[in-house]
Amino acid sequence: MYFNPRIEQKIVRTVLWLFTFITVAILVFIVVFILRKGLPVVNWEFLSRNPLDMGKAGGVFSTIVGTIALTLMALVVATPLGVGTAIFLTEYTFENRLTRIIRFGAECLAGIPSIIFGLFGFILFVTKLKFGWSILSGGLTLAFMILPTIIRTSEEAIRSVPESYRQVSFSLGSTKWQTVSRVVLPSALPGIVTGVILSIGRSIGETAAVIFTAGSVLRLPSSIFSSSRTMAVHFYILAREGISMPMAYGTAAILVIAILVINLATYYLMEKFIRRYS
Amino acid sequence: MLNKINLEVFHNEILGIIGPAASGKTTFLRSLNRLNDLRPGSRVEGTIEIDGQDIYAPEVSVVELRRRLGMVFATPVPLPRSIYENVIFGNRLAGMRNKHELDDLVERSLEQVGLWGEVADRLDSSACKLSGGQQQRLCIARILALRPEFILLDEPTSGLDPISTMKIEDSLNRLKKDYSIILVTNNTKQAARVADRTAFFLSGELIEIGPSDKIFTAPANPKTNDYVSGRFG
Numbered sequence: 329m330y331f332n333p334r335i336e337q338k339i340v341r342t343v344l345w346l347f348t349f350i351t352v353a354i355l356v357f358i359v360v361f362i363l364r365k366g367l368p369v370v371n372w373e374f375l376s377r378n379p380l381d382m383g384k385a386g387g388v389f390s391t392i393v394g395t396i397a398l399t400l401m402a403l404v405v406a407t408p409l410g411v412g413t414a415i416f417l418t419e420y421t422f423e424n425r426l427t428r429i430i431r432f433g434a435e436c437l438a439g440i441p442s443i444i445f446g447l448f449g450f451i452l453f454v455t456k457l458k459f460g461w462s463i464l465s466g467g468l469t470l471a472f473m474i475l476p477t478i479i480r481t482s483e484e485a486i487r488s489v490p491e492s493y494r495q496v497s498f499s500l501g502s503t504k505w506q507t508v509s510r511v512v513l514p515s516a517l518p519g520i521v522t523g524v525i526l527s528i529g530r531s532i533g534e535t536a537a538v539i540f541t542a543g544s545v546l547r548l549p550s551s552i553f554s555s556s557r558t559m560a561v562h563f564y565i566l567a568r569e570g571i572s573m574p575m576a577y578g579t580a581a582i583l584v585i586a587i588l589v590i591n592l593a594t595y596y597l598m599e600k601f602i603r604r605y606s
Numbered sequence: 607m608l609n610k611i612n613l614e615v616f617h618n619e620i621l622g623i624i625g626p627a628a629s630g631k632t633t634f635l636r637s638l639n640r641l642n643d644l645r646p647g648s649r650v651e652g653t654i655e656i657d658g659q660d661i662y663a664p665e666v667s668v669v670e671l672r673r674r675l676g677m678v679f680a681t682p683v684p685l686p687r688s689i690y691e692n693v694i695f696g697n698r699l700a701g702m703r704n705k706h707e708l709d710d711l712v713e714r715s716l717e718q719v720g721l722w723g724e725v726a727d728r729l730d731s732s733a734c735k736l737s738g739g740q741q742q743r744l745c746i747a748r749i750l751a752l753r754p755e756f757i758l759l760d761e762p763t764s765g766l767d768p769i770s771t772m773k774i775e776d777s778l779n780r781l782k783k784d785y786s787i788i789l790v791t792n793n794t795k796q797a798a799r800v801a802d803r804t805a806f807f808l809s810g811e812l813i814e815i816g817p818s819d820k821i822f823t824a825p826a827n828p829k830t831n832d833y834v835s836g837r838f839g
Contacts, residue, residue: 492683493683493685494644495679495683496683496685497695498641498672499672499749501699501700501752503669511685514686
């Protein structure tokens with residue numbers, strides 16, 4: 329079968345445009361749908377008050393706090409571990425069997441369904457280590473879940489720092505760690521941050537891993553040993569148990585907005601950072 | 607892979623090293639400041655001495671050593687920082703903090719490569735925005751700020767235009783009264799222009815070394831003659 333290359337070009341162009349359009353349209357549809365259903369119940373009261381009557385009334389304040397606490401907990405644990413592992417794999421070892429095994433392990437970890445992490449976290453943190461249903465247990469479980477993403481993206485980012493930077497740094501009399509901390513990491517930061525943002529998104533939206541480990545208590549958490557409910561879990565319970573669909577959509581709307589805001593804020597900060605350093 | 611290389615570098619001279627690609631010029635240069643140590647599986651036999659001290663001896667600090675042998679690479683590599691921070695990068699690593707000293711150092715180092723007049727008013731802007739030739743002179747200023755004893759240049763003008771090249775060659779001529787310079791170049795004419803002595807490398811071996819006049823007009827070895835007259839390379 330023969331196509332005139334010019335016609336072929338037009339067809340391919342149209343098809344690719346259509347694919348892009350469909351992708352964007354789906355995204356816009358979801359966001360608009362959720363905001364339209366959810367925004368009517370969102371007001372200052374909704375944001376600032378704790379849920380009442382299982383979530384039928386009141387607001388979602390405690391679940392916002394719970395979400396932030398869990399996500400922070402996960403990031404505080406997973407970022408140093410993940411970035412540290414990535415630095416070790418790229419800068420402190422030569423490629424060998426061990427690094428390949430570690431990388432393979434991290435990739436397998438990334439493919440495990442989150443509910444398995446939930447179960448694992450429940451067995452290890454909640455029961456074995458007796459942390460109970462708590463922000464600590466949930467945060468650690470989320471940390472394990474996002475660790476592979478952080479390792480992988482950090483590794484890519486560090487690898488893409490030009491070798492010549494390292495050569496120059498060493499030739500000017502730097503130690504390994506000086507090179508890593510002053511040259512490699514600043515250059516790799518945008519990539520590392522991208523990985524961290526992806527992880528934040530995953531943590532905020534996670535239900536299965538969290539419901540088993542942080543519980544679903546509606547009270548405002550008072551310490552990392554308090555059980556807490558995240559927005560995603562709150563949404564799941566409200567919708568699943570038919571408690572209140574308007575409240576569920578309100579929660580969903582805030583979740584969507586939060587993720588948008590986090591992304592925008594980070595990209596803005598990143599822009600500023602890159603302009604300063606290059 | 608280098609073999610049978612035996613040469614001396616004198617104070618205050620420019621030693622040119624010429625030879626075709628893969629003749630071991632860069633490897634030689636990198637074994638002087640031990641940058642080859644970073645390659646997996648690199649191995650050194652024989653000795654390299656500075657003023658009688660073996661630089662591969664276990665008590666030698668590689669970090670100190672590299673400060674004594676400043677290196678300029680084939681492509682200019684400004685670090686993604688300001689011009690100012692690029693110049694004093696090595697000094698900061700060494701723990702220098704005094705703002706006045708650093709300011710002085712920046713001015714003097716840039717002055718030495720003829721860059722001060724061109725960038726004095728924008729020291730805080732990114733070094734990556736300079737032209738290629740300016741970037742390469744910045745790289746030289748960056749090692750001068752460390753007050754090294756040797757300057758190792760690895761084809762420093764290979765990507766530059768003739769005017770930038772001339773500026774760098776001028777700087778080298780001025781610098782040789784204070785430093786010992788080793789200039790690796792794949793441009794034989796450059797060696798003829800600026801080097802006091804020239805060494806010819808081929809397949810990892812030193813074929814001939816001598817005063818540049820002699821190497822370029824009456825070399826002892828026929829291979830040298832073939833190379834400098836352009837019969838191969």
